[in-house]
Amino acid sequence: MSDLVTVTPAAAELIRSLREQHGPLMFHQSGGCCDGSAPMCYPAGEFRTGSSDTRLAALTVDGVPEPVEFWISRAQWDLWQHTKLTIDVVPGRGSGFSLEAPEGLRFLLRSTLARRDHE
Amino acid sequence: MTRYDAPTHWQSRYDHFIGGEYVKPHGGRYFENPTPVTGQPFCEVARGTAEDVERAIDAAHGAAGAWGRTPAADRALVLNRVADRMQEHLQALAIAETWENGKPIRETLAADIPLAIDHFRYFAGAIRAQEGSLAEIDDDTVAYHFHEPLGVVGQIIPWNFPLLMATWKLAPALAAGNAVVLKPAEQTPASIHYLLSLVADLLPPGVVNVVNGFGVEAGRPLASSPRVAKVAFTGETTTGRLIMQYASENIKPVTLELGGKSPNIFFDDVSAAPDDFRDKALEGFTMFALNQGEVCTCPSRALIQQGHYADFLAAAVERTREIRPGHPLDSATMVGAQASNDQLEKILSYLDIGRQEGARVLTGGARAQLGGELSGGYYVEPTIFEGSNSMRIFQEEIFGPVVSVTSFADLDDAVKIANDTLYGLGAGVWTRDINTAYRAGRAIQAGRVWTNCYHAYPAHAAFGGYKQSGIGRENHKMMLDHYQQTKNLLVSYAPKKLGFF
Numbered sequence: 283m284s285d286l287v288t289v290t291p292a293a294a295e296l297i298r299s300l301r302e303q304h305g306p307l308m309f310h311q312s313g314g315c316c317d318g319s320a321p322m323c324y325p326a327g328e329f330r331t332g333s334s335d336t337r338l339a340a341l342t343v344d345g346v347p348e349p350v351e352f353w354i355s356r357a358q359w360d361l362w363q364h365t366k367l368t369i370d371v372v373p374g375r376g377s378g379f380s381l382e383a384p385e386g387l388r389f390l391l392r393s394t395l396a397r398r399d400h401e
Numbered sequence: 402m403t404r405y406d407a408p409t410h411w412q413s414r415y416d417h418f419i420g421g422e423y424v425k426p427h428g429g430r431y432f433e434n435p436t437p438v439t440g441q442p443f444c445e446v447a448r449g450t451a452e453d454v455e456r457a458i459d460a461a462h463g464a465a466g467a468w469g470r471t472p473a474a475d476r477a478l479v480l481n482r483v484a485d486r487m488q489e490h491l492q493a494l495a496i497a498e499t500w501e502n503g504k505p506i507r508e509t510l511a512a513d514i515p516l517a518i519d520h521f522r523y524f525a526g527a528i529r530a531q532e533g534s535l536a537e538i539d540d541d542t543v544a545y546h547f548h549e550p551l552g553v554v555g556q557i558i559p560w561n562f563p564l565l566m567a568t569w570k571l572a573p574a575l576a577a578g579n580a581v582v583l584k585p586a587e588q589t590p591a592s593i594h595y596l597l598s599l600v601a602d603l604l605p606p607g608v609v610n611v612v613n614g615f616g617v618e619a620g621r622p623l624a625s626s627p628r629v630a631k632v633a634f635t636g637e638t639t640t641g642r643l644i645m646q647y648a649s650e651n652i653k654p655v656t657l658e659l660g661g662k663s664p665n666i667f668f669d670d671v672s673a674a675p676d677d678f679r680d681k682a683l684e685g686f687t688m689f690a691l692n693q694g695e696v697c698t699c700p701s702r703a704l705i706q707q708g709h710y711a712d713f714l715a716a717a718v719e720r721t722r723e724i725r726p727g728h729p730l731d732s733a734t735m736v737g738a739q740a741s742n743d744q745l746e747k748i749l750s751y752l753d754i755g756r757q758e759g760a761r762v763l764t765g766g767a768r769a770q771l772g773g774e775l776s777g778g779y780y781v782e783p784t785i786f787e788g789s790n791s792m793r794i795f796q797e798e799i800f801g802p803v804v805s806v807t808s809f810a811d812l813d814d815a816v817k818i819a820n821d822t823l824y825g826l827g828a829g830v831w832t833r834d835i836n837t838a839y840r841a842g843r844a845i846q847a848g849r850v851w852t853n854c855y856h857a858y859p860a861h862a863a864f865g866g867y868k869q870s871g872i873g874r875e876n877h878k879m880m881l882d883h884y885q886q887t888k889n890l891l892v893s894y895a896p897k898k899l900g901f902f
Contacts, residue, residue, distance in 0.1 A: 375588050
């Protein structure tokens with residue numbers, strides 16, 4: 283499933299930097315207002331996933347020793363299944379409790395229509 | 402037309418407001434605060450950490466007892482005086498808020514600040530009128546119910562209406578007798594300090610404490626503190642869940658307002674006559690651009706009945722094209738700047754996915770280039786997509802001036818589409834038929850159904866979400882309950898023992 287979520291070089295660099303500062307990481311895709319509709323990055327285990335969530339990917343990032351899990355709520359993923367996701371990063375400020383905000387950067391999700399010829 | 406000057410009343414740097422005075426951040430660090438109007442920083446703001454939050458909670462605990470025992474009449478007087486002071490400085494507050502957030506000055510002058518003023522007055526009145534209750538259990542036994550403040554509460558404020566959202570949370574909490582530790586959004590950390598510069602002398606020290614900083618560094622320690630009795634948050638779902646998670650560790654209540662994907666439904670009879678009502682409905686459609694779409698109840702899905710679909714939509718596109726972009730401090734400007742660069746980028750990413758999914762762009766669809774000093778600001782063209790409700794642009798909160806339009810056959814179809822969403826915060830229903838309005842309004846799973854109006858936020862009308870849009874209600878006296886404990890004194894007036902022992 284890991285091809286559902288990919289990481290741009292800029293996002294990979296930020297993930298490496300956050301890994302050095304905070305230890306192992308995870309993502310949870312947010313919905314709703316304000317900083318929503320964007321991926322939130324936390325220390326692994328900080329956000330408790332449950333049966334309402336699905337793990338879309340365990341991302342392999344160069345320089346990060348362990349996979350970085352990417353989670354989304356099942357209900358939201360039901361509506362997203364036709365798209366592939368790319369984690370990018372842009373200059374920004376503020377993001378709920380996501381780890382990158384103090385860096386002046388913000389993770390951003392870009393989407394493309396999935397072509398699943400094998401399905 | 403009036404062009405207001407950029408505000409000059411800012412301090413170059415803001416510290417934390419704790420215990421009635423400004424204190425430097427424990428870590429000694431600050432972050433730059435840019436205006437979305439030009440993208441240029443205009444002040445520095447303290448970068449709070451757990452130590453600052455602890456200090457603020459200490460100050461709040463020091464003040465909470467006396468404030469909670471202050472007679473309701475005196476607390477109400479403080480709120481009314483805050484409102485009066487804001488009224489005296491309405492224009493300066495509006496300019497500050499526009500510079501901070503990027504929204505048009507005509508909105509801050511006519512909506513944000515007047516609503517905030519009225520909100521303080523409303524809760525000043527509500528707390529005066531609030532009564533406990535007594536129940537006569539039997540001839541000798543009476544149950545008295547008293548309202549008691551929770552004590553110290555934490556409030557995390559969003560950036561889309563920095564002053565109004567702070568007021569929505571502050572006014573009921575203070576009226577109910579609580580002391581507050583408030584964290585503004587890091588995107589809009591400064592306007593609350595301008596407000597404090599006007600009203601701080603009215604507030605007993607420690608009753609209101611403001612700690613600035615980033616969510617992860619200052620919001621998290623506030624939300625997870627065992628020393629706050631309740632946390633109120635407006636924002637998005639993942640952070641909302643995280644706040645519930647922290648609250649569960651401390652067994653503390655939360656209120657959450659987490660956004661929506663609000664349907665705005667236009668029945669055929671709207672177009673029965675080319676009159677004021679149809680004109681009002683077209684304005685109602687165009688409300689998706691209010692506050693640049695950065696409203697939790699943005700009417701971002703327009704559902705238009707098939708019988709007048711083409712004509713109404715054509716008129717709606719025309720009305721949308723008349724939206725005037727421009728400098729937010731220009732009184733003729735109808736749509737200003739998005740609040741931050743990342744917000745701009747997120748909106749552009751949704752314009753991209755909308756096109757990929759096959760939605761048709763009827764107007765707009767790109768970043769707006771306004772030139773001059775605004776070229777560094779964050780502007781988006783008001784955009785209308787036409788597509789189907791399964792598309793992501795119909796299902797996710799874009800938080801920009803973007804509406805996605807589709808058609809429906811009849812009332813049942815409208816309700817089905819309207820409810821086909823994870824959220825349930827707001828909705829709009831437009832019809833000349835009171836029965837249709839009533840049936841639709843009751844069937845839509847949302848906390849607020851505007852009927853033949855939209856984007857009105859008067860105090861005394863409850864506001865809050867169904868489904869994943871959150872927990873609790875704001876804007877109404879019932880909000881007092883969210884900031885109060887119930888104390889029951891169960892009193893026996895019988896002189897004789899029960900006889901068990």
